[in-house]
Amino acid sequence: MTPAPLTxxxxxxxxxxxxxxxxxxxxxxxxxxxxxxxLLPVVLAAIYFFKWYAVKQLLICLIAxxxxxAVFSRLRARPLRLGDMSAVVxxxxxxxxxxxxxPWYIGVIGSVVALGVGKMVFGGLGMNLFNxxxxxxxxxxxxxxxxxxxxxxxxxxSGVDILSQATxxxxxxxxxxxxxxxxxxxxxxxxxxxxxxxxACLLGGMYLYWRKVAAWEIPAGIFLSALLVGLVNxxxxxxxxxxxxxxxxxxxxxxxxFFIATDPVTSPLTPTGKWIFxxxxxxxxxxxxxxxxxxxxxxxxxxxxxxxxxxxxxxxxPRPFGGA
Amino acid sequence: xxxxxxxxxxxxxGILPENPVYRQLLGLCPTLAVTxxxxxxxxxxAAVGFVLLCANIxxxxxxxxxxxxxxxxxxxxxxxxxxxxxxxxLAAYLYQMSKALGPYIPLIIVNCIIICRCxxxxxxxxxxxxxxxxxxxxxxxxxxxxxIAAVRELLGTGMLAGYPVLPESWPDWVIMVLxxxxxxxxxxxxxxxxxxxxxxxxxxxxxx
Amino acid sequence: MAHALKQKIPxxxxxxxxxxxxxxxxxxxxxxxxxxxxxxxQVNLSRRIEANRQNExxxxxxxxxxxxARAREIKSGSAAVQIIPGTLQAGSGANPIxxxxxxxxxxxxxxxxxxxxGGQGYAEKIDLLIGIDPQVSALTGxxxxxxxxxxxxxxxxxxxxxRGQFKGRSTGRPLTVAAGLSGSEAAIDAITGATIxxxxxxxxxxxxxxxxxxxxxxxxxxxxxxxS
Numbered sequence: 001m002t003p004a005p006l007t008x009x010x011x012x013x014x015x016x017x018x019x020x021x022x023x024x025x026x027x028x029x030x031x032x033x034x035x036x037x038x039l040l041p042v043v044l045a046a047i048y049f050f051k052w053y054a055v056k057q058l059l060i061c062l063i064a065x066x067x068x069x070a071v072f073s074r075l076r077a078r079p080l081r082l083g084d085m086s087a088v089v090x091x092x093x094x095x096x097x098x099x100x101x102x103p104w105y106i107g108v109i110g111s112v113v114a115l116g117v118g119k120m121v122f123g124g125l126g127m128n129l130f131n132x133x134x135x136x137x138x139x140x141x142x143x144x145x146x147x148x149x150x151x152x153x154x155x156x157x158s159g160v161d162i163l164s165q166a167t168x169x170x171x172x173x174x175x176x177x178x179x180x181x182x183x184x185x186x187x188x189x190x191x192x193x194x195x196x197x198x199x200a201c202l203l204g205g206m207y208l209y210w211r212k213v214a215a216w217e218i219p220a221g222i223f224l225s226a227l228l229v230g231l232v233n234x235x236x237x238x239x240x241x242x243x244x245x246x247x248x249x250x251x252x253x254x255x256x257x258f259f260i261a262t263d264p265v266t267s268p269l270t271p272t273g274k275w276i277f278x279x280x281x282x283x284x285x286x287x288x289x290x291x292x293x294x295x296x297x298x299x300x301x302x303x304x305x306x307x308x309x310x311x312x313x314x315x316x317x318p319r320p321f322g323g324a
Numbered sequence: 325x326x327x328x329x330x331x332x333x334x335x336x337x338g339i340l341p342e343n344p345v346y347r348q349l350l351g352l353c354p355t356l357a358v359t360x361x362x363x364x365x366x367x368x369x370a371a372v373g374f375v376l377l378c379a380n381i382x383x384x385x386x387x388x389x390x391x392x393x394x395x396x397x398x399x400x401x402x403x404x405x406x407x408x409x410x411x412x413x414l415a416a417y418l419y420q421m422s423k424a425l426g427p428y429i430p431l432i433i434v435n436c437i438i439i440c441r442c443x444x445x446x447x448x449x450x451x452x453x454x455x456x457x458x459x460x461x462x463x464x465x466x467x468x469x470x471x472i473a474a475v476r477e478l479l480g481t482g483m484l485a486g487y488p489v490l491p492e493s494w495p496d497w498v499i500m501v502l503x504x505x506x507x508x509x510x511x512x513x514x515x516x517x518x519x520x521x522x523x524x525x526x527x528x529x530x531x532x
Numbered sequence: 533m534a535h536a537l538k539q540k541i542p543x544x545x546x547x548x549x550x551x552x553x554x555x556x557x558x559x560x561x562x563x564x565x566x567x568x569x570x571x572x573x574q575v576n577l578s579r580r581i582e583a584n585r586q587n588e589x590x591x592x593x594x595x596x597x598x599x600x601a602r603a604r605e606i607k608s609g610s611a612a613v614q615i616i617p618g619t620l621q622a623g624s625g626a627n628p629i630x631x632x633x634x635x636x637x638x639x640x641x642x643x644x645x646x647x648x649x650g651g652q653g654y655a656e657k658i659d660l661l662i663g664i665d666p667q668v669s670a671l672t673g674x675x676x677x678x679x680x681x682x683x684x685x686x687x688x689x690x691x692x693x694x695r696g697q698f699k700g701r702s703t704g705r706p707l708t709v710a711a712g713l714s715g716s717e718a719a720i721d722a723i724t725g726a727t728i729x730x731x732x733x734x735x736x737x738x739x740x741x742x743x744x745x746x747x748x749x750x751x752x753x754x755x756x757x758x759x760s
Contacts, residue, residue: 103495105495109497117508121511139499139504142498142499142502142504143497143498143499143500144495144497144498145498145682145685145725146685146724146725147495149724149725360683386558386562389558390558391555391558394555394556394558394559397559398558398559398562401559401562401563401566402562402566405566405569405570408570408573409569409570409573412573412574412577412581413573413577415577415581415584416577416580416581416584417580419581419584419585419588480683481683498682498683498685501683502682502683
C-alpha cells in the first residue's frame, strides 16, 4: 500500500486500493499523522473542557482500537499494519464522538465493532464501504441507546460544570430552548467530546486543508447546504432563538465536516463527486435534526452518503481528455 | 443412474454437511426474523420440522403419481395445508407465542427449505429416506436457529429462553434483538462455521 | 423404440391421461382431502382461538378497575362481576369518534369503565386498555394490549412501574411528559431513551380523557347486542 519512491526510470503504474495517494511524497502513514496533528486542537479542547473524563474516554478507545486491529489482522492472517496509524485515527475519532461519561465498555465495544465489522470484514484499510468509526458509533448508539441518548450526556455532581447541562441540540429538541452562540463556538457546552468546540474543529480543518490531506469540497458542501437549510428554517420559523448560526456551530457538524466526512476511503474521488457528497451530507444532517426523533443526525447522514458513494463515483467519472 | 443417499446419510447430511441455513442459505426469513429469543426460535424450528416431516412423507407416498409439470402445485398444496394446521394449533394452544410469531408462521408456506427437500429427496426416495431427511434437515435448521437466537438473546437481554443468565449489571445490547443484530450475528456465525470447517479440511488434507 | 410405437396407437387409457382431468386428478384429490382436513381442524379449534382472543382483553379488565390485589379478591368472592362490551359516541359536532369500551358491574353496582383505544407509536400502532372510575373523574389503570416499540427502550411502556403512573390521575387536565424530574402534578416521567413512545401513550390517554370527560354516562353507553 505504501507506494515505492518514484525514480526517473520507474514507469510502473501502481494499482492499489484507496486512499489514493497522488503525491508521491505523501504516504498513508504521513497522511494519518497529519490527521492526528489536525485533531490535536480538538483533543486539547476536549481535555480542557471535560478534564479527566476526556482523557479516560480517549485512552480507552485508542487502546481498544489498536488491540482490535491487531487481533482482527491476525484472524484474517494479514500482515499487521499498525504502523500506518489508521487504527489510531479511528480510535481517536470514535472517542471524540462519544459522550464524556459513557461507560468503559461502550468505548471498547464501539472500537471493536469499528475495526472488526466496519473495516477488517471488508478487507482492511481502503476496502471498507462505511466510515469505520461511524459504524462503531452507530452500533453502540443503537445497542446502548440509554447511555448514548440525551440523558447519557448528563453527569450530575461530577465537578465538571458543563456535564450537568443538557446538550444544546437536546435542549432545542425537547424544550425548544436556545443556547447562546459564544459558548457553542468555544466549546463550553455539553456534548460529545470532540464536537463542542467549533473553533478547535475549524483550526484542525484549516491544518488539513493546508496540508492538502482532506478535500475542501466536502466540508464546503456540508456547510453550504446546512446554511441554506438553516436559513430557510429561520425564515419559516422566525423568533425561535435558534438560528442557522447555531445549526452551524452546534452538534457534530464542524467535527464531522472536517474529520468524519472527509475520510478519503469512503468519500467520492472526483471534485464533483465530493461536492455532491458534501451537499448531500449537510442536507441530511439538517433533515434529521429538524424532522427526526434524534437531536443530531451527522452520523446517520455520513453513513447514508457512504452508502451512495460508489454510485456517485460512477456518475462522476471524469471524461478522458479528448473523449466524447 | 446416480446413487441416492441412504436414510442414515440423509439424516446426518442435514445436520451440518448440508445444513439448510449455514450451507444452503435457505429459509433465511425466519432465521433473521424470529431469532430474537430462544423460545420463538425453537417454536419456529418445531413448526418447520412438523411441516417438513409431513410434507416429505406425503410427497414420498405419492411420488410415483407426480407429473413433472404439476409437481410444484402438489408440493405447495401439501405444505400450505400443514402450515395452516400448525398456525391454528398455535393460536389455540400457544396463543401468546402465536401472536409473537405473527406472520412468520403462515410464511413457512414459502420457506424454500421445505419445497427444496420435497424436490430433492422426497419426490425421488422412499418414505424412510424422506422422513430421515426431514428429521435431519429440521434438526439442522433448529440448531442453526437456536445458535443465532442464543447469541442474540444473551447479549441483547442477558437472558436465555426468558431466564436471567448474566448478572443484573449486564448492559443489554439492544441492537442484538433488533433486525441489525440478526444480520450481524448470522454473518459472524456463518463466518465461524466456514472457518471451523475450512480449518478441519486443511487438517485432514495435511494428514493424508 | 417402444415409446415411439406407443405414440402411433392411441389407446383409451392414453386419451384419458391427456385430458385436463387426467392430468390434474391428483391435485384435485389432494385439494379435497386437505380441504376436509382443514375444515375439521377449524371446527375443532375455532372456538378455542376465539376464546383466547377475548380472554386477552377480558382477563385484564378487573385488574384495571380495582388493581391487581383487589381484583384477585373480588374474583374469589361470591358477587358476580359483569363485563358488558359497548360503544360510545364522543367528541363534538364535526368529528365524532366511536370508542369501544366495557362497562364493569360488580354486585349490581357500576364499578368502572374500561376503554380500548389505539394510536400511532414510535414503530407501529399501540393498543391500550384504559380504566376509568364510575364518576369519570380519575384513571384507575392502564394496560398495553399490543405494541411493537423498540425492545429494551420503547417496550418499557408495558412495565407495571411505568404504566402505574397513570393510576389515580385526574381526567380533568391533559397529562404532559417530562424528561427527568419535574414537580408538575400532571407530568408523566418519560422512559429514558424512549421519549417518543412515552409521549405516544400519553397522547392516546389524553385523547380518550378529553373524549369521555363530558360524554361518558350510563345513558350514553350503548351495549353491543350479542347474537348468541
